[in-house]
Amino acid sequence: MSDTTIAERNPTVAVSAPGKVLLAGGYIVLDRRYTGLVFGLSARIHVLAHEIPTSEGVHISEIVVQSPQFLNATWRYGYRLVDNDGGIKVTQLQTGPPVDANHFIETTLNYVLTYIAYADKDRTKGSFKPASFVVLADNDYYSSPLSPADEASAGAGKDGQHRFRHYGTTLRDAHKTGLGSSAAIVTSLTAALLAHYMDPRAFDITSPAGRRVLHNLAQLAHCAAQGKIGSGFDVATAVYGSSVYQRFSPSLVPGVAPGEAGFASLVTKTVGDGVEKDNWDYNIHPVALPPGVAIRMVDVDCGTQTVGMVKKVHDWRDAHPHDAAGVYGSLQACVERLAEVLRGGKTDEIGGAMRPVRELMRRMGQDSGAPIEPESQTAMLDALEKVAGVYGTVVPGAGGYDAAAVVMRDDKETEQKVKEFLEGWSKEHGIRVSLMAVRGETEGIRKEDVNQFRSWLH
Numbered sequence: 001m002s003d004t005t006i007a008e009r010n011p012t013v014a015v016s017a018p019g020k021v022l023l024a025g026g027y028i029v030l031d032r033r034y035t036g037l038v039f040g041l042s043a044r045i046h047v048l049a050h051e052i053p054t055s056e057g058v059h060i061s062e063i064v065v066q067s068p069q070f071l072n073a074t075w076r077y078g079y080r081l082v083d084n085d086g087g088i089k090v091t092q093l094q095t096g097p098p099v100d101a102n103h104f105i106e107t108t109l110n111y112v113l114t115y116i117a118y119a120d121k122d123r124t125k126g127s128f129k130p131a132s133f134v135v136l137a138d139n140d141y142y143s144s145p146l147s148p149a150d151e152a153s154a155g156a157g158k159d160g161q162h163r164f165r166h167y168g169t170t171l172r173d174a175h176k177t178g179l180g181s182s183a184a185i186v187t188s189l190t191a192a193l194l195a196h197y198m199d200p201r202a203f204d205i206t207s208p209a210g211r212r213v214l215h216n217l218a219q220l221a222h223c224a225a226q227g228k229i230g231s232g233f234d235v236a237t238a239v240y241g242s243s244v245y246q247r248f249s250p251s252l253v254p255g256v257a258p259g260e261a262g263f264a265s266l267v268t269k270t271v272g273d274g275v276e277k278d279n280w281d282y283n284i285h286p287v288a289l290p291p292g293v294a295i296r297m298v299d300v301d302c303g304t305q306t307v308g309m310v311k312k313v314h315d316w317r318d319a320h321p322h323d324a325a326g327v328y329g330s331l332q333a334c335v336e337r338l339a340e341v342l343r344g345g346k347t348d349e350i351g352g353a354m355r356p357v358r359e360l361m362r363r364m365g366q367d368s369g370a371p372i373e374p375e376s377q378t379a380m381l382d383a384l385e386k387v388a389g390v391y392g393t394v395v396p397g398a399g400g401y402d403a404a405a406v407v408m409r410d411d412k413e414t415e416q417k418v419k420e421f422l423e424g425w426s427k428e429h430g431i432r433v434s435l436m437a438v439r440g441e442t443e444g445i446r447k448e449d450v451n452q453f454r455s456w457l458h
């Protein structure tokens with residue numbers, strides 16, 4: 001096995017992308033006239049790429065993606081070059097017991113292999129050496145149904161540290177915590193494919209041009225896999241880290257599917273090369289946390305239907321344009337104020353900047369009929385805000401029942417008080433709310449040292 005060197009083709013590489021928490025700007029960020037304040041998270045999805053060695057004379061053309069933290073999570077793909085500029089299309093190979101399709105992985109392979117086949121000039125189109133991609137998600141993306149002892153017997157902690165927990169379930173049965181796993185995996189897998197297959201002189205993940213290509217391509221793949229065009233704040237955060245984010249124009253996303261005539265040229269042209277001016281009009285204004293301040297997440301363990309909520313809010317906005325414009329405008333002012341408070345390190349103003357976000361989101365929820373800050377969350381967050389060291393709270397993103405974000409003093413004492421509060425609240429209310437280990441962080445996509453993942457190279 002070879003280590004990564006700069007000029008080598010098909011090197012062993014590891015990359016990681018963070019999850020996200022949208023502190024302010026849910027719903028309004030879908031409209032390009034507004035923005036959202038989003039933080040990256042310490043929970044990252046790592047992808048390790050390496051060539052599958054073949055014996056001399058043996059020809060296999062297989063790309064394998066596996067998520068060893070889940071049962072039945074090895075996806076094998078064959079691929080072919082489709083006529084009429086249809087690009088590269090992968091097909092899942094079923095070689096043993098049936099494995100559920102993974103739409104996000106399959107779609108990412110279709111988009112990224114097509115891009116590489118057409119953008120990498122030295123490559124014989126349609127020719128990719130067999131490779132394996134191992135996906136390792138930091139623990140907080142899913143609630144664990146297992147005790148640590150069960151986890152050990154399910155095979156976790158290969159590296160001796162339980163760093164990547166085994167969930168003992170299939171992905172379908174895992175309980176997501178809403179940290180943006182699909183955007184992180186699409187972005188991380190896109191970066192790993194580009195870094196593994198592209199000429200290193202043409203693609204460098206650490207350069208501004210490399211990030212632009214990664215961003216554009218991952219947004220297209222993510223929109224296609226989701227079957228809708230969201231604001232893209234989650235993919236943008238996976239690439240660039242924390243920011244005040246203004247979305248791209250939805251009209252940029254081509255309406256042609258993998259394999260259809262013209263798909264390859266459209267994708268390659270739309271993504272661009274990151275150097276020449278492209279049409280992507282998103283904007284990223286970085287933000288960071290003041291020293292001594294942490295963003296932490298509370299797992300509320302329920303689950304929300306974001307699609308239904310967005311429809312309700314949009315129906316209300318269309319029926320009451322005047323009221324909606326007022327609420328949208330006030331929320332936009334909150335995004336800007338909170339960003340300014342954090343950038344300026346004005347810790348004592350965080351609470352005052354966050355409170356109106358909750359009030360306005362509640363109002364939007366009441367007026368539209370979407371449970372953005374349900375009453376059960378209101379009661380818990382009102383009480384949590386009284387805990388010493390807590391600056392402010394919010395139901396992040398689209399809102400709902402599945403998570404809460406807490407901006408608080410970054411010290412052991414505050415953490416202990418918040419944990420005790422949540423334990424007490426769980427007992428009193430017969431629900432399960434807990435403080436996750438994950439915290440807000442600023443960094444986006446990152447190249448990782450392959451050596452930390454050696455034990456996952458089979």
Ligand SMILES: Nc1ncnc2c1ncn2[C@@H]1O[C@H](COP(=O)(O)OP(=O)(O)OP(=O)(O)O)[C@@H](O)[C@H]1O
Pocket residue numbers: 067102103104105135137171176177178179180181182183185
């Ligand atoms: N560890 C993983 N390995 C492989 N695929 C994964 C993994 N985690 C997530 N996925 C893919 O992402 C999909 C989940 O995407 P979905 O958009 O429902 O969740 P999410 O992005 O975590 O949600 P949210 O936007 O609420 O945070 C899974 O069905 C699977 O296709």
Ligand SMILES: C[C@@](O)(CCOP(=O)(O)O)CC(=O)O
Pocket residue numbers: 022025026027028029030178229230231232233306310396397398399
């Ligand atoms: C409602 C929306 O603005 C935010 C959804 O955020 P989340 O997936 O709940 O973190 C949708 C979007 O921005 O794509």
